[in-house]
Amino acid sequence: MSGPLEGIRIVELAGIGPGPYACMMLADAGADILRVDRATGSRAKPAEKPHWDLLNRSRRSAAVDLRNPEGVALVLDLVESADALVEGWRPGVAERLGVGPETCLERNPRLVYGRMTGWGQEGPLAASAGHDIDYIALSGALWSIGRHSEPPVPPVNLIGDFGGGGLMLAFGITAALLEAKHSGKGQVVDAAMVDGAASLMTMTYAFHQLGWWYEERGVNILDTGAPFYEVYETADGKWFAVGAIEPQFYAEFLRVTGLENEDLPPQMDRDKWPEMKKRFAQLFITRTRDEWAKLFEGTDACGAPVLSPWEAHAHPHNAERSTFVEVAGVIQPAPAPRFSRTPSQIMRPPPVAGQDTDEVLGAWGIDSARVEHLREAGAID
Numbered sequence: 262m263s264g265p266l267e268g269i270r271i272v273e274l275a276g277i278g279p280g281p282y283a284c285m286m287l288a289d290a291g292a293d294i295l296r297v298d299r300a301t302g303s304r305a306k307p308a309e310k311p312h313w314d315l316l317n318r319s320r321r322s323a324a325v326d327l328r329n330p331e332g333v334a335l336v337l338d339l340v341e342s343a344d345a346l347v348e349g350w351r352p353g354v355a356e357r358l359g360v361g362p363e364t365c366l367e368r369n370p371r372l373v374y375g376r377m378t379g380w381g382q383e384g385p386l387a388a389s390a391g392h393d394i395d396y397i398a399l400s401g402a403l404w405s406i407g408r409h410s411e412p413p414v415p416p417v418n419l420i421g422d423f424g425g426g427g428l429m430l431a432f433g434i435t436a437a438l439l440e441a442k443h444s445g446k447g448q449v450v451d452a453a454m455v456d457g458a459a460s461l462m463t464m465t466y467a468f469h470q471l472g473w474w475y476e477e478r479g480v481n482i483l484d485t486g487a488p489f490y491e492v493y494e495t496a497d498g499k500w501f502a503v504g505a506i507e508p509q510f511y512a513e514f515l516r517v518t519g520l521e522n523e524d525l526p527p528q529m530d531r532d533k534w535p536e537m538k539k540r541f542a543q544l545f546i547t548r549t550r551d552e553w554a555k556l557f558e559g560t561d562a563c564g565a566p567v568l569s570p571w572e573a574h575a576h577p578h579n580a581e582r583s584t585f586v587e588v589a590g591v592i593q594p595a596p597a598p599r600f601s602r603t604p605s606q607i608m609r610p611p612p613v614a615g616q617d618t619d620e621v622l623g624a625w626g627i628d629s630a631r632v633e634h635l636r637e638a639g640a641i642d
Contacts, residue, residue, distance in 0.1 A: 264291025265603045269344045269438065272297060272336065272626075273320070274327075274360065275614075276349030277424030278418075279454065280377040281316040284347055286431045288319035289596035293619050295343075298614035300326035300642045305618070310344045311492045311589045311610030318588070320610040323622055324615025324642035331640035333359040339625055340365045340372060344441075345434050349377035352387050362449045372447040373437040377430050379421070383452030393421035393454065400425070400458035405465060409479030409486065425457025480531070482506060488537035489514065489528065492567060493545035500567035501545055514562040518544055565623060617642045 269292040273284045288294045296317065301381035305324065326332040337360065340346060346353050346365055355361040355376075362374040380386040386399075397403040397420045398413075407414040430452035437450050440551045468474035473482070480486040489505045498618035505514035511528050515521040518541075525540075526533035545553065551565045568576060574585035574592050586595045589610040618641055622632050635641045 262370070263558035263603060264289065264605045265600055266435075270342060271295070271347060271434075272339050272343045273344045274336075274346070274348040274350070274355070274635060275299065276377065278316070278349075279422045279537060280347055280349030281314070281428065282423055283375070283377065283430040283452075284320065284429030284433070285316050285318055286427070286596075287434065289607060290600075291605065293605065293624075294320040295625060296320050296322045296612070297327075297339075298322050298324050300329075300615065300640075302322040302639070302641045302642065304615050304636075305615035308613040308616050312613050314611050315591065317611035318593075320612070321609070321617035321624075322612040322614055323618040326640050327358045327360065328639065329640040331635055331638045335622075335627070335635060335640060336360050337365065338627070341369050342626060343372060344370065345373040345375060346436060347375040347377070347430070349432070351390075352367055352378060352382045366447055371441050371445060373436075373441060373450060374447065375430055375434045375450045377426060377428075377454075378453050379454045381456060382451050393418035393426075396421040396425070396454040397458045400455050400462065402458045402462050404479060405462070405484060407478050407484075409477070411479070413478070420458050420461060421454040425461055426452065426454040426458075429457035429460070434471040438487050441551075481533075485594065486531075486534060488534050488538065488541050491538065491541070493538075493542055494546060495545055495550040495553060497549040497551075499550035501550055502565050502567050503541070504563040504565075504632070506563070510561050510563045513560055514564065515560040516518050517556055517560055517564070542593070565627070618642060 265286060269287070271284065271287060271292050271294045273280070273294050273296045275281075275296055284294050284296070294340055301324065310371065327334060327336065331484045348360070356363075362376075365374055376382060378387070379391040380389060394403065394415050396540050402420050403413045403415065406416055419492050430450065433450035433452050437448055441465055442449055468481075469476070475481055478484060482490055485491055489511055491502060492500050495501050501513065505511045508528065512521070515525070526537065553564065554566040573579055579585060583595055585592055591610070596607060599605070619629075619632055623629065632641070
């Protein structure tokens with residue numbers, strides 16, 4: 262183990278999406294996370310290859326039946342020696358199973374109990390189903406993404422699930438762990454994707470107060486309204502991204518593109534932005550993406566080739582920084598952020614559910630006799 266969270270123990274009640282992403286970050290940073298997967302009634306066979314879900318990397322899995330009282334008792338025993346617990350179920354589910362925050366904090370008053378939901382633990386929508394697109398719709402984030410006179414564009418599931426969800430949960434757990442070191446008391450971290458997505462919009466609210474952000478989509482500096490913050494098609498049908506906002510960077514952009522001597526309108530003349538977009542589009546279509554990349558490379562013109570996820574790892578900058586790594590034959594994003602003295606690392610590839618039951622329970626203090634008893638009782642696989 263290594264990383265700044267080495268020595269931290271976390272019980273993860275298996276879920277999907279943002280909860281596992283938060284746990285991936287914490288585990289990459291050195292936390293010892295025991296992932297409690299759902300028991301299927303059959304003991305996991307040795308895996309021929311890692312599980313496909315990279316979000317589950319860097320931790321070990323035990324298969325436990327939480328409908329079995331002995332399975333619940335096992336989790337509560339694990340909680341006694343844990344620093345934190347993570348669950349991502351609908352409000353009330355953990356309580357019904359007997360592993361809710363009140364019960365767990367009774368067993369371990371120093372426990373940080375992390376909860377990941379879309380709508381939060383209370384409110385009119387708390388019990389409703391939803392997905393990333395719904396949470397960011399209600400937060401105001403989805404409305405803001407898209408082009409003028411066109412529908413909002415869902416940004417994959419990056420804002421709700423991972424930015425407003427998983428990252429916020431990881432931050433909340435880490436902050437609560439720091440506080441618990443001083444107070445000796447745990448607490449519940451209520452991470453709701455709608456809250457997190459709203460928080461990510463803070464700068465937009467600030468710009469609106471200043472009059473820099475209009476109440477219209479696709480007409481602002483950062484939402485494809487500005488010609489100098491846009492994506493342009495290139496001669497080979499690929500794309501090139503431009504982000505030359507500051508005056509000095511815009512001047513460099515004009516120099517690199519050969520436009521510096523043209524009679525162009527002022528950069529911040531919003532009425533002329535549509536006209537300028539057409540001019541820039543005419544220019545970028547004359548060269549291939551990689552030809553433009555070569556021209557922009559090493560300058561302050563703020564331009565970059567739009568790479569697919571399948572080619573990003575091969576870019577020289579990403580390759581030199583090892584932004585992507587290969588683990589068990591799979592290329593994937595490396596741990597982030599980076600620590601100078603206690604580096605994060607991918608501890609192991611993602612496990613098949615229950616493949617480490619005996620090993621990880623033993624490492625967490627459950628003796629072999631009890632493990633065998635739990636298996637005979639159907640509480641674990």
